[in-house]
Amino acid sequence: RNSPIATAIVWGVCSDAEFPQEKPQFPGASAEFVERLEFIQPNVLSGIPVYRVMDRQGQILQQSEDPQLPKELVLKLYKTMTLLNTMDRILYESQRQGRISFYMTNYGEEGTHVGSAAALDDNDLVFGQYREAGVLMYRGYPLELFMAQCYGNSRDPGKGRQMPVHYGCSQRHFVTISSPLATQIPQAVGAAYAIKRADANRAVICYFGEGAASEGDAHAGFNFAATLECPILFFCRNNGYAISTPTAEQYRGDGIAARGPGYGLLSIRVDGNDVFAVYKATREARRRAVAENRPVLIEAMTYRIGHHSTSDDSSAYRSVDEVDYWDKRDHPISRLRHFLLRKGWWDEEQEKGWRKSSRKMVLESFTAAERLPKPSPHLLFTDVYRELPLHLRRQQGALLQHLRRYRQHYPMELFESGGEPPMEEAEETQVQP
Ligand SMILES: Cc1ncc(C[n+]2csc(CCOP(=O)(O)OP(=O)(O)O)c2C)c(N)n1
Ligand SMILES: [Mg+2]
Numbered sequence: 276r277n278s279p280i281a282t283a284i285v286w287g288v289c290s291d292a293e294f295p296q297e298k299p300q301f302p303g304a305s306a307e308f309v310e311r312l313e314f315i316q317p318n319v320l321s322g323i324p325v326y327r328v329m330d331r332q333g334q335i336l337q338q339s340e341d342p343q344l345p346k347e348l349v350l351k352l353y354k355t356m357t358l359l360n361t362m363d364r365i366l367y368e369s370q371r372q373g374r375i376s377f378y379m380t381n382y383g384e385e386g387t388h389v390g391s392a393a394a395l396d397d398n399d400l401v402f403g404q405y406r407e408a409g410v411l412m413y414r415g416y417p418l419e420l421f422m423a424q425c426y427g428n429s430r431d432p433g434k435g436r437q438m439p440v441h442y443g444c445s446q447r448h449f450v451t452i453s454s455p456l457a458t459q460i461p462q463a464v465g466a467a468y469a470i471k472r473a474d475a476n477r478a479v480i481c482y483f484g485e486g487a488a489s490e491g492d493a494h495a496g497f498n499f500a501a502t503l504e505c506p507i508l509f510f511c512r513n514n515g516y517a518i519s520t521p522t523a524e525q526y527r528g529d530g531i532a533a534r535g536p537g538y539g540l541l542s543i544r545v546d547g548n549d550v551f552a553v554y555k556a557t558r559e560a561r562r563r564a565v566a567e568n569r570p571v572l573i574e575a576m577t578y579r580i581g582h583h584s585t586s587d588d589s590s591a592y593r594s595v596d597e598v599d600y601w602d603k604r605d606h607p608i609s610r611l612r613h614f615l616l617r618k619g620w621w622d623e624e625q626e627k628g629w630r631k632s633s634r635k636m637v638l639e640s641f642t643a644a645e646r647l648p649k650p651s652p653h654l655l656f657t658d659v660y661r662e663l664p665l666h667l668r669r670q671q672g673a674l675l676q677h678l679r680r681y682r683q684h685y686p687m688e689l690f691e692s693g694g695e696p697p698m699e700e701a702e703e704t705q706v707q708p
Contacts, residue, residue, distance in 0.1 A: 317527065317528060318529070321529045321533070322529060323529055323530070323532045323533055323542075323544045323574075324544065325544050325545065325546050325576055326543060326544065326545045326546065326552050326555075326556060327545070327546035327549045327552045328340045328341065328342070328549055328551040328552045328555060329549050329551055329552070329610060329614060331604070331605055331610060331613075332610075332613050333610050333611065333612070333613025333614030333615075333616070333617055334613075334614075334617070335551075335614075340551075340555065341551070342551050342554055342555050342558075344393075344551075344554070346618075346620050348393065349611075349614075349615065349618075349620065350615075350620065350621070351393075351413075352389050352390070352393060352550055352554075352611065353608075353611050353612065353615060353621070354629065354633070355385075355389050355392075355409060355412050355413050356385035356386065356388075356389050356409065356550070356607065356608050356611065357385075357608060357629065357630075357633060358412065358418075358633050358636075358637070359381055359385055359388070359389075359408060359409045359412050360381075360382065360385060360608060361630075361633050361634055361637050362408075362412075362418065362421060362637050363378075363380040363381055363382060363408075363581070365634075365637050365638065365641055366378045366380075366421075366422075366425055366439075366641075367380050367581070367585065369425075369641065370439075370585045371585070374426075374645065375425050375426060375439055376438065376439060377438050377439045377440070377584065377585055377586065378425065378439055378440065378584065378585045379405055379406055379439075379440050379581075379583070379584045379585070380580075380581035380582075381406055381407075381408055381409060381581075382579070382580035382581040382602075383514070383548075383577060383578045383579060383580030383581070383601055383602070383606065383607070384406060384409075384512055384514055384547065384577050384578075384579065384607075385409055385607050385608055386547055386548050386549060386550040386553055386577070386607030386608075386610075386611070387409075387510075387512050387547040387553055387575040387577055387607075388407050388408070388409025388410045388412075388413065389409050389410075389413050389550055389553075390547075390549075390550040390551065390552070390553025390554040390557065391410065391480065391482075391508075391510055391553050391554070391557040391573075391575075392409065392410040392413035392414065393413060393554055394553075394554045394555075394557035394558035394561060395478065395480060395557065395561060396477070396478070396561075397414070397448075398448055398477060399448065399477055399478045399479065399480060399561070400448045400450065400463075400466055400467075400470070400477065400478075400479045400480070401447075401448060401449045401450065401479075401480055401482070402450045402459040402460075402462060402463035402466070402479065402480070402481040402482065403449065403450070403452055403459070403482045404452070404456070404459065404482050404483045404484055404487060404512075405440055405441070405452050405454055406484070406512065406514075406579075407482045407512075408421065408440065408442065410449070410482070411442055411444060411447065411449050414444075414447040414448075414449065415447065416442070416444055416447060416449070417640075418636060418637060418640040419640045419643065419644065420432065420442075420444075421442065421640075422640045422641050422643070422644035423644055423647070424437070424439065424440075424441065424442050425439040425440065425644070426439075426644045426645060426647070427439075427649060427650070428644055428645075428647035428648065428649060428650070429647050429648050429649065429650050429691050430644070430647055431650065432444070433451070434650040434654045434657075434658070435649055435650045435654075436654075436655065437451075437452075438454070440452065441453070441454070450462075450463075450466075456483075456484075456486070456487040456490050456492075457483060457487040457488075457490035457491075457492035457493050457496075458492055459481060459482075459483065460481055460483060460487075460490075460492050460493050460495070460496030460497075460509075461492050461495050461496045461499065463479050463480075463481035463496065463507060464479075464481075464496045464499045464500045464503070464505055464507055464570075465499075466479050467479040467500065467505035467506050467507035467570075468499075468503050468505050470505075470506060471503075471504070471505055471506055471568055476565060477506070477565070478506045478507065478508060478561050478564045478565050479505075479506065479507045479508070480507070480508040480510055480557075480561075481496070481507060481508070481509055481510065482510045482511075482512060483509070483510075483511055483512070484511070484512055484513075484514065484517060485511055485512070485513040485514070485515075485517065485522060485525065485526075485530065485531050485574075486516070486517020486518070486520065486525060487517075488511055488531050488534070489517075489525060489526070496509070497509065497534070497535075497538040497540060497570075497572070498538055500538075500540070500570035501538045501539040501540055501570055504568045504569055504570075505568065505570055506564040506565050506568055506569070506570075507564060507570045507571075508557065508560050508561060508564055508570075508571050508573060509540070509570065509571070509572045509573065510557070510573050510575065511531045511532075511572070511573065511574045511575065512547065512575055512577055513530055513531060513547070513574055513575065513576050513577065514547075514577050514578055514579035515577075515578050515579060516579050516583070516589075516593075518583045518587060519583070519587070519589070519591065519592040521592075521593075530544065530574055530576075531572070531574045532544040532572065532574035534572075535572040538572075540570050540571065540572040541560070541563065541569060541570070541571045541572070542571070542572040542573075542574070543556050543560070543571070543572070543573055543574070544573075544574045544575075544576060545573060545574070545575050545576070546575075546576055547575030547576050547577030547607070548576075548577055548578075548605055548606065548607040548610060549607070549610060550607055550610075550611050551614075553575055556573055557573060560573055577607075578601040578605070580598060580601050580602050580606075612626070648689060648690055648691045649689050649690045649691065650690070650691055651690055651691045651692060651694060651695070651696060651697070652674060652678065652690060652694055653671065653674075653675065653694075653695075653696035653697075655671075655674070656668075656670065656671045675695075675696065678694050682694070
C-alpha cells in the first residue's frame with residue numbers, strides 16, 4: 276500500500292492538513308512557491324564589484340585591508356613580476372628572430388600570477404593553462420630551465436617534445452601545461468578530491484582564461500568540485516580576450532564570477548592588476564578551501580597587453596589606444612612600483628640597477644640555452660611506456676636507420692651525441708622495421 280504505484284493510484288486524495296506550510300517538496304531545490312508569473316532577469320547577478328586594496332597610484336585605500344606584507348616579500352613580488360616581464364621581452368624577440376618556434380607573453384597579467392602564487396603554500400598543487408609562467412617563477416623555477424624548455428635543448432625536462440611555454444615541474448608541484456583548453460579543470464578537481472581523501476592539508480589551484488571557461492570541461496569541473504566538496508581554487512584570469520574574441524562576444528552574463536553561485540561556489544571578483552588584492556583574495560580562499568573542504572572561484576580582472584601568441588597580430592581586432600591605456604596607465608608592475616616608492620622601499624637608483632642586472636641574467640641564460648645541443652631524437656619515443664612496446668621499438672629503429680642513411684640532409688651536429696642513441700640502448704633499437 277505504501278509503494279509509489281499505490282500512491283500514484285490514490286493521487287489527489289491527500290488532505291490540506293498533510294502540507295500545512297504549502298512548501299514545495301521537490302528534491303531538486305529548496306525554495307518557496309510564488310503565485311505571480313515572473314522570469315528571473317539574467318542581470319540579477321550583474322555588476323559584481325571588483326575587490327581592490329590599492330588605487331592606481333599604489334595607495335592603500337583601507338588600512339584594514341592592507342595585507343601588511345614584510346618588505347622582503349613585497350620586493351620578491353616586484354622582482355618576480357619584473358623578471359617575468361624581462362624574460363618575456365627576450366623570448367618574444369628571440370621568436371621574432373627565428374631562434375625559437377613559438378612564444379606566449381604574460382604582459383599585463385603579472386599581478387595575477389605573483390599575487391596568487393605568494394598566497395599559496397609551497398606544496399599546493401598548481402594546474403595552469405599556459406599563461407601563468409609567473410607562478411612557476413615565483414616558486415623558484417630557474418631561468419635556465421624556462422629557456423631550456425623554450426629552446427627544447429638537452430636540459431629541457433620535457434626533452435624537446437612539447438611546444439615552447441609548456442613547462443612542468445614535479446618538485447615545484449606544477450603540473451605540465453597542455454594546451455587543449457580547459458582539460459586541466461576536471462583533472463585539477465580530481466586531484467583536489469584525492470587530496471581531500473588523503474586529508475593532506477593541501478589545496479589545488481587551477482588557472483584558466485575566461486575563454487576556456489566556455490568549454491564543457493569547465494562546467495564539469497565546477498560541478499564536480501561543488502558536489503564532491505573539494506579543496507580547490509578556480510582562478511580565472513579574465514584578460515578581455517580569447518585570441519581575437521572579446522569578452523563582449525564570449526558571454527552575456529556578468530563575467531565568470533556570476534557563474535559561481537549557479538554551481539554553489541564561493542565566489543569573488545578581484546582587480547588582477549592589484550597584486551595585494553589578488554594576494555588577499557587567494558589567501559582567504561585557500562584558507563577556506565582547506566579548512567572547510569570547499570571550492571572557491573576567483574575571477575581576476577586584467578588585460579592581455581601582448582598579442583595572444585607569436586602566431587597572432589592583435590592590431591587586426593583591437594585599437595592601439597586600448598592597449599596603450601593598460602600598458603601606460605593601469606599596469607600591475609607600475610602600480611606596485613608606486614607603492615614601493617611611497618614606502619621608501621625602492622628608488623630610481625635601485626630600479627636602474629635591477630633592470631640592468633635582471634636583463635643580464637636573462638640574456639646569459641638565453642645564450643647558454645642556445646648553445647646546448649637538442650635532445651637525441653631517440654628520446655621521442657621514451658617516457659610514455661615503462662617498457663617500449665614492439666611497434667614503437669620498430670619505429671624508433673626505423674628513425675635511427677633513416678637518420679644514419681640520410682644524415683647529410685639533417686643538422687645532426689645540433690643533436691646530442693650526433694643524434695645517436697646512448698650506447699647501452701643502441702642494441703635494443705636494432706629491431707627490423
Ligand atoms: C579545445 C581547444 N579549442 C581551441 C583552442 C585554440 N585556442 C588556444 S588559446 C585560445 C583562447 C583562450 O582564451 P582564454 O581562455 O581567455 O585565455 P588567454 O589566451 O586569454 O589567456 C584558443 C581558442 C585550444 N587550444 N583548445
Ligand atoms: Mg582570455
